[in-house]
Amino acid sequence: MELATRVQSLTPSSTLAISAKAKVLKEQGKDVIGLGVGEPDFNTPAFINEAAIHAIHDGKTKYTPASGLVELKKAIAHKLEKDNGLSYGTDQIIITNGAKHALYTLFQVILNQEDEVIIPAPYWVSYPEQVKLAQGNPVFVQGLEENDFKITPEQLEKAITNKTKALIINSPSNPTGMMYHQSELKKLAEVCLKHDVLIISDEIYEKLIYTADEHISVASISSEIKENTVVINGVSKSHAMTGWRIGYAAGPAKLIKAMSDHASHATSNPNSIAQYAALAAYQSDEDPTVEMRKIFKDRLDTFFNLLAEIPGIHCKKPKGAFYLFPNVKEAARAAGYVTVDEWAEALLEEENVALVPGSGFGAPDNVRLSYATSKEVLIDAANRIKRFVNKQTAKAN
Structure with a gap:
């Protein structure tokens, strides 16, 4: 049976694709750092969970x-x-x-x-x-x-x-x-x-x-x-x-x-x-984003500064959300890659850092990195990316 044309024209989600590939590598025992996730790495506040439990017990189903x-x-x-x-x-x-x-x-x-x-x-x-x-x-x-x-x-x-x-x-x-x-x-x-x-x-x-x-x-x-x-x-x-x-x-x-x-x-x-x-x-009068904003800002400042030190990576500092969207075209070209997508794939394979190529967002020279993970993981990721860039650039030259 032939599928509907509207479904055949869809482009698979690049964020889900990179997450799937990272998951496969993790299952193979690789120490993968995933920076593709689009969700806060915080638990839902307890008072909200309790309200859901009460709703279940009260038969609001x-x-x-x-x-x-x-x-x-x-x-x-x-x-x-x-x-x-x-x-x-x-x-x-x-x-x-x-x-x-x-x-x-x-x-x-x-x-x-x-x-x-x-x-x-x-x-x-x-x-x-x-x-x-x-x-x-x-x-x-x-x-x-x-x-x-x-x-x-x-x-x-x-x-x-x-x-x-x-x-x-x-x-x-x-x-x-x-x-x-x-x-x-x-x-x-x-x-x-x-x-x-x-x-x-x-x-x-x-x-x-x-x-x-x-x-x-x-x-x-x-x-x-x-x-x-x-x-x-x-x-x-x-x-x-x-x-x-x-x-x-x-x-x-x-x-x-x-x-x-x-x-x-x-x-x-x-x-x-x-x-x-x-x-x-x-x-509720409780605002869970107060603490989230404080933690996200600290991560943003740390991760942004570390990426700024890497040759060929240029980034505008974002004002909100929890993503960095650096232009890595120069780093990719210096390392001998024709496209940023190829560069991102090699980074995943060689340093086990999963990020999302910007081509899926209409910006093929960029990549999206989520900082919705711990600061320690972000520091490790930045070090791996820097090592990858330096190694690939040296090899290409």
Whole structure:
């Protein structure tokens, strides 16, 4: 039986591919350092786990509304008001099986065949694949490294056609860790308003910022922009709840209803116990990211400084998330490799350091390294990368 063309066109996840290869090497007894992971290396806070246990004992194991528990929607509405200055009713919020599912469902309800979605590059690997699954066309606009990988209003305007349906904004960004300032967001949003282009604002890393820069939700800039924006977020990164799979979308009621109708046939509802865990997370005054931010910043400073000492590796210091996205083209060429992908594969085979080639993110000269692991492991990884670079460069020359 021949598979559907929409599935045949998918590009496998580069992050999952590198993780699978690293796992095979570990099973062979190799001392592999994996820097491809996209999740905090912290346990879910105990009070959230306890809330889930209580929900189980209380029999809260039945179907919930397809769009999620009303209590959880109210808690998220309160969070959006408090943190982002945004006011939403419960009919403007849908709970989903992770933020990824919120994005997937949104694309399913807004895209017709060959509709275009503008995706700034570097980008998270799933954006273009989800657009393709909805029979849309991803249109890439390259954010230049000298502009912190961010796109400009002029680039956006040039990319818009009569088929353009939406623009994705991811700030702080995966994979670069860079952020858009309010003035930059305002200018991009004005272009979108001018051309009736929906803004999809992925804010999953909003709590993980390590500078004085403040996270700004583009929807908070004006009421007009808010009506043209869908905010995507969830508890995965902010509360170390990646496996619980609870995310949400907030936006115009018409879009949220369409997403809810779609979800009713796709998933019935998000996991009930996970929803009660997320409810505890949002209702609590405890902020687990305070400690996470402190630890992540220490790791970032250490790892960034060590990588900066390696010949041929150049990196912009990120402001948020938990990734470094250095340009390693010079190091790869000096070592005799034609592509960065080949360089990354050789690094894994020779020094057992697994990182993700930037080609999967639309930036073939870069690699993504996650610092969601201990500082000791990061120091070891930096030493291995330095040894590899020096050895390969010497061999090539």
